[in-house]
C-alpha cells in the first residue's frame with residue numbers, strides 16, 4: 001500500500017495487531033494530510049465491526065423543556081425562566097406522550113432530552129410517563145436523558161447513582177443518550193460547562209448504567225475552544241471507560257454550532273474536520289461497535305461521506321412533525337425529519353447495506369410494523385407552556 005504519510009503505515013500495523021492507539025497516534029491521525037489513507041484505515045476498522053451494514057432507526061425525538069440554569073457557554077437552546085419567560089417551553093407528560101404518537105406508532109425508539117428544569121426534571125414526572133410508554137408501546141425503547149440529567153435528579157432526590165439508575169431501570173429505561181460529555185479535559189470543560197456534570201461523574205454514571213444492564217451512547221462536542229489533545233484525551237477516556245464497564249453502543253461526534261451562544265466567535269467546523277473526526281474516532285475507539293453520523297449535526301451530505309470514513313450509523317428518522325430545538329437554536333440547516341427510504345438510498349449509494357435497528361441494535365426488516373395500536377395514538381398535543 002502506498003502511503004503519503006509514513007506514520008499511517010505504523011498505525012495500520014498497530015490496528016492490524018489489535019493494539020490500542022496512543023495519544024501520539026491520535027494526534028498523527030488528526031494532523032495527517034493523507035486523508036485518503038486515513039479514510040481507508042477507518043473504513044477497514046468499520047468493516048471489521050459491522051461488515052457492510054449501516055444502521056438507522058425509526059424514532060421520535062422530543063425536547064421536553066428548554067428551562068435550564070446550567071449556563072453552558074456553547075448552548076443556544078436553554079432559557080432562563082425568569083429573565084426570558086417568552087422563550088420558555090415546558091411540556092406536560094400528556095403532551096410528551098401525545099407528541100410521540102402524533103404521527104403513528106411505527107417507530108422503535110423515543111429519544112428525549114431537555115434542560116435542568118427544576119419543575120420537570122424529577123422522578124415524579126418521569127417514572128409514570130416511562131411506565132405509560134412501556135404499557136402503551138411495548139415495542140418502543142426508551143432512550144432518555146443524559147448523564148447530566150440523571151445527576152441532577154440524583155441530587156434533587158438525595159439518591160446515590162446506583163439507586164437512581166435502579167429506579168429508572170424499573171420504570172423501563174433502555175438506553176441513555178450520549179450528550180453532556182462535551183469535552184472531558186480541564187481547563188476546557190470548566191470554561192464551556194462549569195455548572196454541569198463533571199467528567200468523572202459522567203463516566204461513573206454511564207458505568208453504573210452498564211453494570212445494571214442499561215445501554216448508553218457517548219458523544220464529544222468538538223470545534224469550539226478545545227485542542228486536538230483534548231479531543232484525543234476524550235476518546236481515550238471513553239475507551240478506558242468501556243474497558244472498565246462495557247455497555248456503550250455508539251460514539252457520536254457532535255460538531256459545535258455557533259449561532260446565538262457565547263462561543264459564536266469560534267465559527268463553524270469544516271467538512272474536512274468533520275470527516276477526520278469520524279475517522280479518528282473509529283480508529284481510537286477499537287472497543288466501541290458503532291460510530292454514528294447523525295445527520296442533524298453535520299448534515300446529510302457530510303454524513304453520507306462519513307460512511308466512507310468509519311461511521312456505520314445515520315441515527316434516526318425523527319417523526320415528520322418533530323421539532324428538534326437544541327441544534328436548530330444554534331443554526332443547523334438540517335431539516336427536522338428524514339424519510340427512511342431516503343436513508344436507505346443514501347446508504348446504498350455508498351456501497352453499504354441499510355439495516356433498521358432499535359436503540360440496542362436489534363435488527364428489523366425495513367417494513368416491520370408493530371402489532372400494538374394505542375387508544376390515544378391519534379391525540380394531538382397542545383404545546384402550551386405549563387405552570
Ligand code: SF4
Pocket residue numbers: 068069070071072075076077078114115116148193196
Ligand atoms: S447544554 Fe444542556 S445543561 Fe447546558 S445550558 Fe444547554 S440545556 Fe442546560
